[in-house]
Amino acid sequence: xxxxxxxxxxxxxxxxxxxxxxxxxxxxxxxxxxxxxxxxxxxxxxxxxxxxxxxxxxxxxxxxxxxxxxxxxxxxxxxxxxxxxxxxxxxxxxxxxxxxxxxxxxxxxxxxxxxxxxxxxxxxxxxxxxxxxxxxxxxxxxxxxxxxxxxxxxxxxxxxxxxxxxxxxxxxxxxxxxxxxxxxxxxxxxxxxxxxxxxxxxxxxxxxxxxxxxxxxxxxxxxxxxxxxxxxxxxxxxxxxxxxxxxxxxxxxxxxxxxxxxxxxxxxxxxxxxxxxxxxxxxxxxxxxxxxxxxxxxxxxxxxxxxxxxxxxxx
Amino acid sequence: xxxxxxxxxxxxxxxxxxxxxxxxxxxxxxxxxxxxxxxxxxxxxxxxxxxxxxxxxxxxxxxxxxxxxxxxxxxxxxxxxxxxxxxxxxx
Numbered sequence: 171x172x173x174x175x176x177x178x179x180x181x182x183x184x185x186x187x188x189x190x191x192x193x194x195x196x197x198x199x200x201x202x203x204x205x206x207x208x209x210x211x212x213x214x215x216x217x218x219x220x221x222x223x224x225x226x227x228x229x230x231x232x233x234x235x236x237x238x239x240x241x242x243x244x245x246x247x248x249x250x251x252x253x254x255x256x257x258x259x260x261x262x263x264x265x266x267x268x269x270x271x272x273x274x275x276x277x278x279x280x281x282x283x284x285x286x287x288x289x290x291x292x293x294x295x296x297x298x299x300x301x302x303x304x305x306x307x308x309x310x311x312x313x314x315x316x317x318x319x320x321x322x323x324x325x326x327x328x329x330x331x332x333x334x335x336x337x338x339x340x341x342x343x344x345x346x347x348x349x350x351x352x353x354x355x356x357x358x359x360x361x362x363x364x365x366x367x368x369x370x371x372x373x374x375x376x377x378x379x380x381x382x383x384x385x386x387x388x389x390x391x392x393x394x395x396x397x398x399x400x401x402x403x404x405x406x407x408x409x410x411x412x413x414x415x416x417x418x419x420x421x422x423x424x425x426x427x428x429x430x431x432x433x434x435x436x437x438x439x440x441x442x443x444x445x446x447x448x449x450x451x452x453x454x455x456x457x458x459x460x461x462x463x464x465x466x467x468x469x470x471x472x473x474x475x476x477x478x479x480x481x482x483x484x485x
Numbered sequence: 486x487x488x489x490x491x492x493x494x495x496x497x498x499x500x501x502x503x504x505x506x507x508x509x510x511x512x513x514x515x516x517x518x519x520x521x522x523x524x525x526x527x528x529x530x531x532x533x534x535x536x537x538x539x540x541x542x543x544x545x546x547x548x549x550x551x552x553x554x555x556x557x558x559x560x561x562x563x564x565x566x567x568x569x570x571x572x573x574x575x576x
Contacts, residue, residue, distance in 0.1 A: 294574070295574050403543070
């Protein structure tokens with residue numbers, strides 16, 4: 171494959187079968203390897219789509235400053251595209267995210283404003299919205315409400331999967347901005363409505379939920395629950411256990427959030443197998459494990475890994 | 486055997502600081518009624534005026550979001566775990 175530049179190589183990622191973890195030849199698991207994108211995560215798709223839409227609408231011109239609340243991957247993707255297109259990027263990121271993410275953002279030239287660990291990404295969103303109000307010349311792409319985020323998956327991720335595996339029965343993705351699930355969900359509702367859309371949502375330590383009252387909760391503006399069929403909450407212990415299984419059984423080295431997604435995918439595989447139903451279950455490998463080595467999730471016992479992840483935003 | 490209900494930090498003033506309480510009932514709604522009997526006011530924080538789960542509250546039975554399994558009418562078996570969490574951002 172040949173491309174004129176790096177951003178042209180975003181997407182068209184491999185779909186890889188999991189012969190060991192699949193319960194039978196009739197119930198098969200398939201991994202969509204989004205770590206093959208240029209900065210190593212699925213967020214390259216959304217970042218590129220949001221920037222190109224803003225350019226097309228005339229909001230972004232060379233020299234502009236982009237502002238974005240992000241726990242890491244979206245910021246890294248935006249930083250890469252921004253550095254090639256001549257934008258300055260400021261990321262608002264919770265302080266309880268991994269050190270690798272900070273170093274990578276700096277390498278691609280982004281500036282980081284840290285938000286308090288308490289409240290996690292909710293707090294980053296709040297701080298970014300306040301900064302946007304103070305600096306009307308900055309362009310906040312706002313991944314939680316930008317339709318181009320979901321559109322990237324409606325136009326890219328989903329049709330790629332459908333072309334590679336027309337027999338798909340289930341899609342399992344992570345729930346963060348909800349962009350992946352909204353885009354893929356809408357595509358299959360229109361093109362193969364019997365495909366079940368399953369959401370895996372990371373469950374963090376209590377610090378991250380430390381809100382003052384329930385009215386300060388956050389549901390992304392993109393979220394439309396009619397595009398999904400079930401939603402599972404997965405804690406760090408199951409996520410770490412599964413991410414280790416993925417590397418030992420199938421040789422795939424994935425980030426911790428992928429462990430949470432695989433946990434939901436394996437639960438679905440077991441249900442289909444027990445019911446005697448054929449299934450082709452596609453799940454997302456959102457990124458590789460490289461950025462999370464310093465969290466300690468990949469060594470020692472599960473108890474130790476769980477303790478180390480307490481209070482961290484690991485997805 | 487009872488149902489284990491996990492209470493988020495912000496609702497612990499209702500449970501005397503307890504992070505986990507036992508509940509009884511065959512549906513989520515019945516368990517919440519049972520809790521309300523001992524922890525007055527907690528139901529109103531979880532259920533809205535229309536009788537659904539509040540917008541910024543997520544309730545899971547054995548890790549599955551009840552909005553996709555019948556809402557407050559979702560059945561719960563003895564020994565089940567109910568987790569209540571505020572909605573947070575990801576990404």
